[in-house]
Amino acid sequence: MSLLQVQNLIVEFPHRRGTLRALDDISFEIAPGEILGVVGESGAGKSLTGASIIGLLEPPGRVASGQIMLEGQRIDNLSHEQMRHIRGRKIGAIFQDPLTSLNPLYTVGRQLTETIQAHLPVDGAEARKRAVGLLEDTGIPAAAERIDHYPHQFSGGMRQRVVIALALAAEPKLIVADEPTTALDVSIQAQIIQLLKRVCKERGAAVMLITHDMGVIAETCDRVAVMYAGRIAEIGPVHDVINQPAHPYSMGLMAAIPDITIERERLHQIDGAMPRLNAIPAGCAYNPRCPRAFARCTVERPDLLEAGATRAACWLHDAHAGAPV
Amino acid sequence: MTAPLVQAHDLAKTFDVSVPWLNRVIERRPRQLLRAVDGVSFDIGKGQTLALVGESGCGKSTVARLLVGLYEPTRGGLTFDGQDAHATFKSPQGRQLRRRIQMIFQDPYASLNPRWTVEDIVGEPLKEHAIITDAARLKDRVGELLDSVGLSPLDMVKFPHQFSGGQRQRISIARALATEPEFLVCDEPTSALDVSVQAQVLNIMKDLQRQRGLTYLFISHNLAVVRHVSDQVGVMYLGRLVELSGKRQLFGNPRHPYTRMLLDAIPKMHDIGRSRTPVQGEVPNPLNPPTGCAFHPRCPNANERCKAERPALLAIQGIRIACHAVEEGRI
Numbered sequence: 001m002s003l004l005q006v007q008n009l010i011v012e013f014p015h016r017r018g019t020l021r022a023l024d025d026i027s028f029e030i031a032p033g034e035i036l037g038v039v040g041e042s043g044a045g046k047s048l049t050g051a052s053i054i055g056l057l058e059p060p061g062r063v064a065s066g067q068i069m070l071e072g073q074r075i076d077n078l079s080h081e082q083m084r085h086i087r088g089r090k091i092g093a094i095f096q097d098p099l100t101s102l103n104p105l106y107t108v109g110r111q112l113t114e115t116i117q118a119h120l121p122v123d124g125a126e127a128r129k130r131a132v133g134l135l136e137d138t139g140i141p142a143a144a145e146r147i148d149h150y151p152h153q154f155s156g157g158m159r160q161r162v163v164i165a166l167a168l169a170a171e172p173k174l175i176v177a178d179e180p181t182t183a184l185d186v187s188i189q190a191q192i193i194q195l196l197k198r199v200c201k202e203r204g205a206a207v208m209l210i211t212h213d214m215g216v217i218a219e220t221c222d223r224v225a226v227m228y229a230g231r232i233a234e235i236g237p238v239h240d241v242i243n244q245p246a247h248p249y250s251m252g253l254m255a256a257i258p259d260i261t262i263e264r265e266r267l268h269q270i271d272g273a274m275p276r277l278n279a280i281p282a283g284c285a286y287n288p289r290c291p292r293a294f295a296r297c298t299v300e301r302p303d304l305l306e307a308g309a310t311r312a313a314c315w316l317h318d319a320h321a322g323a324p325v
Numbered sequence: 326m327t328a329p330l331v332q333a334h335d336l337a338k339t340f341d342v343s344v345p346w347l348n349r350v351i352e353r354r355p356r357q358l359l360r361a362v363d364g365v366s367f368d369i370g371k372g373q374t375l376a377l378v379g380e381s382g383c384g385k386s387t388v389a390r391l392l393v394g395l396y397e398p399t400r401g402g403l404t405f406d407g408q409d410a411h412a413t414f415k416s417p418q419g420r421q422l423r424r425r426i427q428m429i430f431q432d433p434y435a436s437l438n439p440r441w442t443v444e445d446i447v448g449e450p451l452k453e454h455a456i457i458t459d460a461a462r463l464k465d466r467v468g469e470l471l472d473s474v475g476l477s478p479l480d481m482v483k484f485p486h487q488f489s490g491g492q493r494q495r496i497s498i499a500r501a502l503a504t505e506p507e508f509l510v511c512d513e514p515t516s517a518l519d520v521s522v523q524a525q526v527l528n529i530m531k532d533l534q535r536q537r538g539l540t541y542l543f544i545s546h547n548l549a550v551v552r553h554v555s556d557q558v559g560v561m562y563l564g565r566l567v568e569l570s571g572k573r574q575l576f577g578n579p580r581h582p583y584t585r586m587l588l589d590a591i592p593k594m595h596d597i598g599r600s601r602t603p604v605q606g607e608v609p610n611p612l613n614p615p616t617g618c619a620f621h622p623r624c625p626n627a628n629e630r631c632k633a634e635r636p637a638l639l640a641i642q643g644i645r646i647a648c649h650a651v652e653e654g655r656i
Contacts, residue, residue, distance in 0.1 A: 256520050258549040273491070273522070
């Protein structure tokens with residue numbers, strides 16, 4: 001059974017002049033222990049997907065329809081109080097900026113033990129012992145002393161390790177990590193990525209890794225979902241999506257990324273820009289920019305179709321219709 | 326052979342970040358000096374691109390500002406087309422020099438005045454330097470400049486907020502080109518942009534360089550982008566250059582331990598599954614740098630000399646490198 005199932009999720013932002021549909025019928029699953037990457041450019045909806053799952057959608061944003069199931073139980077329609085128990089215990093969160101993820105007024109130890117005791121039936125001494133263990137496991141040197149330090153006494157990379165420790169503290173099955181390494185230096189990024197992979201695999205925790213950095217996805221994830229204009233354009237095993245993308249947007253994206261291992265005279269560019277939420281084209285949202293669009297693309301919106309090793313929301317892969325080759 | 330267009334000699338910039346005098350006296354705290362740039366030298370030939378890379382605190386943005394005259398160097402200097410740039414900036418000829426050197430900034434949202442139309446923004450340098458005084462001709466020229474960066478001349482009536490990040494960055498480029506400069510200092514020009522937009526902007530910059538023989542100093546923390554745009558690459562660490570060589574050489578055979586670790590640390594799209602040793606430690610506090618070679622606490626090849634003696638940037642086997650271990654032939 002999959003750990004997380006998102007089915008036909010629609011997230012809307014109602015406001016005076018109408019309703020903006022920010023996530024339009026998203027469906028995907030995460031298996032226990034799997035690392036799923038969610039990649040896309042600004043405005044594609046990847047952070048919003050993470051926020052919907054953790055239950056941290058900013059009002060007036062709301063889940064308009066669809067379901068989010070965690071271990072077979074529906075979590076999108078829970079009350080605030082019920083979600084509070086799920087968050088931390090079943091789902092851990094890691095955000096981009098470690099400085100704002102930690103409370104500056106409490107020691108790191110206090111924040112860890114508070115989370116542990118809120119969700120697990122242990123006493124103070126045991127909680128502290130586990131907290132020290134977590135800090136050691138995430139590579140904080142002299143953990144037994146540093147547990148009583150405040151966040152400002154840690155460097156950026158160290159703080160992010162503390163945030164990872166905090167996310168794992170109540171032993172969740174799923175971690176949602178939204179751009180966990182973007183604010184860090186390159187050399188620290190590598191350390192944090194390795195750490196995240198290791199501690200999650202050791203604990204059997206699944207990860208939803210949201211980022212715009214394809215290199216991070218390539219090194220960390222098992223599968224990846226490419227998002228565009230509030231929809232999933234392609235989803236599949238990471239090697240296949242990177243090396244043999246089936247959706248024209250994925251193809252364009254992979255070709256546009258400068259890679260350190262290959263030198264190219266000119267970077268492939270996708271002309272135009274992602275459409276605004278109030279101006280999403282009919283049919284396939286990518287059709288105005290797509291070099292292979294044909295008539296059907298402008299009227300009918302494609303579902304995710306089987307496309308070799310991946311699934312792509314593209315009519316080119318509809319085996320039944322006579323798509324131009 | 327003509328001298329390089331841009332020559333930096335031993336550029337240094339120190340900032341006094343001490344707490345106020347009264348606090349120093351009462352709390353008995355010493356002065357605090359931040360050596361943001363501590364002796365950087367390089368040459369850039371006409372039509373070439375030198376990329377400066379490094380992590381936070383390495384001083385690359387400060388070097389950019391020194392080069393355009395936004396900061397006065399604490400030590401050392403810059404020679405542009407044979408003349409002492411900072412002395413010229415202060416003289417009556419300074420305005421002429423400022424037409425020849427222009428800058429593109431990182432944040433496309435902060436570098437354009439939100440209350441001005443694009444026409445005013447791109448036309449400002451033309452008016453300021455009295456390059457064009459006739460209003461109709463000015464409008465035409467702004468239209469040409471917008472066209473050269475892939476925007477429509479009709480866009481000149483709009484305000485910055487009506488454009489996306491990538492488009493704003495193109496407006497910045499159009500503005501920088503208004504004075505027909507020879508040298509462009511680009512401080513992380515695509516870091517705030519999405520990948521597909523970055524590709525558009527980088528392609529435009531390369532095209533313009535080819536068409537107009539522009540010289541670039543390109544600052545970035547993204548080595549993949551640097552690989553795409555540069556001819557020469559300089560790696561900076563805590564205010565100093567540790568390695569300076571041609572692009573092919575740097576990426577093909579990096580010599581300095583920091584360069585190697587940096588290249589190794591970058592997440593790569595196509596080398597999937599390769600395990601590697603991540604860099605140990607973090608960049609030290611620039612207010613309190615290590616003795617000797619600043620990289621020694623993190624270097625697997627450090628010896629006693631490295632802890633005591635700061636390595637000079639030496640020419641070794643066709644590259645410039647500051648490393649005792651390389652000089653001694655240990656690596």
